[in-house]
Amino acid sequence: xxxxxxxxxxxxxxxxxxxxxxxxxxxxxxxxxxxxxxxxxxxxxxxxxxxxxxxxxxxxxxxxxxxxxxxxxxxxxxxxxxxxxxxxxxxxxxxxxxxxxxxxxxxxxxxxxxxxxxxxxxxxxxxxxxxxxxxxxxxxxxxxxxxxxxxxxxxxxxxxxxxxxxxxxx
Amino acid sequence: xxxxxxxxxxxxxxxxxxxxxxxxxxxxxxxxxxxxxxxxxxxxxxxxxxxxxxxxxxxxxxxxxxxxxxxxxxxxxxxxxxxxxxxxxxxxxxxxxxxxxxxxxxxxxxxxxxxxxxxxxxxxxxxxxxxxxxxxxxxxxxxxxxxxxxxxxxxxxxxxxxxxxxxxxx
DNA sequence: CGGTGTGAGTTGAAGCTTCAACCGTCCCGT
DNA sequence: ACGGGACGGTTGAAGCTTCAACTCACACCG
Numbered sequence: 532x533x534x535x536x537x538x539x540x541x542x543x544x545x546x547x548x549x550x551x552x553x554x555x556x557x558x559x560x561x562x563x564x565x566x567x568x569x570x571x572x573x574x575x576x577x578x579x580x581x582x583x584x585x586x587x588x589x590x591x592x593x594x595x596x597x598x599x600x601x602x603x604x605x606x607x608x609x610x611x612x613x614x615x616x617x618x619x620x621x622x623x624x625x626x627x628x629x630x631x632x633x634x635x636x637x638x639x640x641x642x643x644x645x646x647x648x649x650x651x652x653x654x655x656x657x658x659x660x661x662x663x664x665x666x667x668x669x670x671x672x673x674x675x676x677x678x679x680x681x682x683x684x685x686x687x688x689x690x691x692x693x694x695x696x697x698x699x700x701x
Numbered sequence: 702x703x704x705x706x707x708x709x710x711x712x713x714x715x716x717x718x719x720x721x722x723x724x725x726x727x728x729x730x731x732x733x734x735x736x737x738x739x740x741x742x743x744x745x746x747x748x749x750x751x752x753x754x755x756x757x758x759x760x761x762x763x764x765x766x767x768x769x770x771x772x773x774x775x776x777x778x779x780x781x782x783x784x785x786x787x788x789x790x791x792x793x794x795x796x797x798x799x800x801x802x803x804x805x806x807x808x809x810x811x812x813x814x815x816x817x818x819x820x821x822x823x824x825x826x827x828x829x830x831x832x833x834x835x836x837x838x839x840x841x842x843x844x845x846x847x848x849x850x851x852x853x854x855x856x857x858x859x860x861x862x863x864x865x866x867x868x869x870x871x
Numbered sequence: 872c873g874g875t876g877t878g879a880g881t882t883g884a885a886g887c888t889t890c891a892a893c894c895g896t897c898c899c900g901t
Numbered sequence: 902a903c904g905g906g907a908c909g910g911t912t913g914a915a916g917c918t919t920c921a922a923c924t925c926a927c928a929c930c931g
Binding site for chain 3: 774
């Protein structure tokens, strides 16, 4: 009847902590950004992706992939950002059903203002509390987890963006 | 002016993936549980904590700590669970301002039904895609991150619950 | 052409979380 | 004994995400 393979102690130890991280970290990121810059972490991340794209422009679907979000969620968020003048939408000339989102100068300015505080938060709570080896381990662990979630997802490639130009293992 | 220490390539590689994990994993947990058992992951987790407490009972504040949530969020969720007959609330006899939450038999039944599918999901997307060493690494990494978020939080201790020894008494 | 199907986005409602204000209880100093 | 805090919890509104339905455009088949 019950052939469930339950988690053993070591696995539970990892899982309860990981769940806590999943619950708490987003809140920390959000509250720092909202308090200091009036944006959510997701809004920030979306604008960050746009800011790295050529001409600050991306198709909605592509942007959704890059931001790990559904098209619906992205659509709502971009609508909000557009209302605040951070982003502009325009129909894609080549493809009548597609929409392009572009980061405005105002949006770029907001990013410049928000970035230092955000990076500091990321360091304080994640990067700087880990050893360099742990940072590497976190990359591998995240890759493994993501691989099981988005087997051949459209974004699989996009994570590699910051990988070592010259692959040298230690 | 700008003395921000930006993230280097290795750090960015870790961060973008970690952000993706933070965005995607909760959705996976939620949708499996909602589809198969009609509960959110947070509801499940709250009931799981209750189910391990003596008499299936905990004070709201204690439960909030165990579930990594604010009291407000917990209060809303427990109200929902109470409406569905999974949990019961009663004023704490010893302390007039405290409230006890207790898992009902119905709630316990729901847990029994939901647990196998949930554990399978946790394995499929997290535990089983990692090597045993990575599971250990994830524990340490999560601990480090949590330590920077809840410096001396009330829960700091509760994560240790599943640590090594078999010294569990009830 | 017309028809069916799929891709790209948008929208509105419903649900959950967050935020701030609030109420009752307990503790403590005077 | 009493008035101010602090503690424990609840509540309602506002905000964000999810879900399902819907629109419009391209594509391909006959």
